[in-house]
Amino acid sequence: MPKSLLTIADYRKAARKILPRMAWDYFRSGADAQTLLKRNRAGWDAMELRPRVLVDVSNIDTSTTVLGLNLPFPALIAPMAYQKLAHKDGEIALARAAAASDVPYIVSTMATTGLEEIAKVPGPKWFQLYCHKDRAITQDLVQRAEAAGYTALVVTVDAPVLGRRIADERNSFELPKGMTRANLDRYSLSSVEGKTSRKAVLSPRPSTLKAMEGSHLSELFRTRQDASLNWRDIAWLRSLTDLPILLKGVLRADDATRASDAGCAGVIVSNHGGRQCDAALSTARALPEIAAAVGGKLAVLVDGAIEWGTDILRALALGADAVLIGRPMLWGLAVGGEQGVRDVLDLYRSDFVRAMQLCGCANVGTCTELAGG
Ligand SMILES: Cc1cc2nc3c(=O)[nH]c(=O)nc-3n(C[C@H](O)[C@H](O)[C@H](O)COP(=O)(O)O)c2cc1C
Known part of the structure; x- marks a missing residue:
């Protein structure tokens, strides 16, 4: 790893230049x-850990399991469009780096590579x-993911509509020519778009764009995604x-309890990286009540x-x-395609090892004892 890339902030700055x-x-x-x-950042920063001393941490075990998956350390890669x-190698580079790191x-x-093609890269994968x-499209996506070998379904529930991203509006954000929402290419748009024509959605003229509320992206979201999604649909998805x-996208204990009652296997405490409701609770603050309600x-x-590795430790402690x-x-x-992702994953892992050692944790199970700050 080059000396200029020692932290996640270094990668962020380097990516910005590229x-x-x-x-x-x-x-x-x-x-x-x-x-x-x-x-979100301040939420983690505010949480102090209670390190334990005089524990033999010369040989620690960072591995854990989540829903039967063995993880080398307690981290997965979030779904991102x-x-x-x-x-240029997009999802395939990320999938390869993930596989190399297990x-x-x-x-x-919203991947720009089809889910079937990504599934050919070995390694554990879930589908968002x-x-x-x-609903025929939804059902088809679920069945395609299952057939392709994905081992869990992550249903995003914090996006009945798209949050307002002002920069995307200013930029009239759209995908460059030749790049597509590959998972959706095969479905006809006409059945879901009502009065908005395919032409208007995919290649808006300036006048059409002006008439749109928000960016290209929010228009697409509005025409395709289902703002009526509710708990009955979760039962339907389970039946599929x-x-x-x-x-x-769960931020409340009562919703987490309801997810449990609805037969879900897990919840992801998330506010979509601050991209949906800007006034929502930070995840570090939301986590303890949810873990208390449904943890275990x-x-x-x-x-x-x-x-940071200490952020992973904080999350486990909460x-x-x-x-x-x-x-x-x-x-x-x-910054570096597949190798760049591998380097970032290595950075997290080594940082997590050091964090565990500094806090007296010989295995992941003992990390819960660090809370209390
Ligand atoms: C560029 C970008 C695209 C995203 N696309 C999706 C998506 O397609 N589906 C989804 O459930 N979440 C999506 N998210 C949210 C992430 O899964 C995740 O919740 C969030 O990025 C975590 O915050 P972090 O970026 O600070 O680590 C996206 C986030 C970003 C930054």
């Missing part, structure tokens, strides 16, 4: 005034589902598949501004089973 403005803004932005981006915007990779519905208005279902019964994962890493994967991808 990425075209439209891609950087799309990846980095939060919603509205972007306060939650900062509060449009990875070819970061690097870290599970959650593939987004955005529920379409057209034997895959374990995790709900992504459901897998409890958390994401948002996890940048009751999470593992964390999801989002944007830093894109920074690694932009």
Whole structure:
């Protein structure tokens, strides 16, 4: 690893220099005034750990299991759309790096590579589902993911509509020519778009664009995603598949309890990296009540501004089973493709080892004893 790339912040700065403005803004932005981006970070910073001393940490075990998956350390890769915007090899580079590090990779519905092609890269993978208005499309996506060998379904529930990303609006964000939402290419748009024509959605003239409320992306979201999604749909999704279902975007204990009652296998405590409701709770603050309500019964994962090994430790201390890493994967991808992602994963892992040693944790099970700051 070059000496200039020692921290996640270093990767972020390097990626910023490399990425075209439209891609950087799309990846980095939060919603509205972007306060939650900062509060997610501040939430972890505010949490102090109680290190234990005089524990033999000369030989520690960082491994754990989540829903039957063996993880080398308690981290997975968060689902993120449009990875070819970061690097030409996009999702395939990320999947290869994940496989080389044995870290599970959650593939987004909005990937720029088809889920079947990504599944050919070995390594554990889950599929993230955005529920379409057209339930036949939703059902097909679930069945394709199951057939391709994905081992869990991550249903995103914090996006009935798209959060307002002002930079994307200013940039009139859209995918460059030749890049597509590969998982959705095969479905006809006409059945779900009502009055909006395919032409208007995919190649807006300036006048059409002006008429749109928000960016290209929010228009696409509005026409395709289902704002009526509710608990009955979770029961329907369960009836479609034997895959374990995790709900992504849960911030309240009562919703987590309801997820448990609905037969879900896990919840991901997330505010979408601050990209949806800017006034929402930071994940470090939301996590303890959710872990208290469903920890042990459901897998409890958390994401948002996890940048240090000590952040993973903090999350475990607050009751999470593992964390999801989002944007830093894109920074690694932009900086060095597959190798860049491998380097970032190595950075997390070595940082987590040091954090455990400094806090007197010989294995992941003992990390829960560090809370109390
Ligand atoms: C560029 C970008 C695209 C994203 N796309 C998706 C997506 O397609 N589906 C989804 O459930 N979450 C998506 N997310 C949210 C991430 O899965 C994750 O919750 C968030 O990025 C975690 O915060 P972090 O980036 O601070 O680590 C996206 C986030 C970013 C930054």
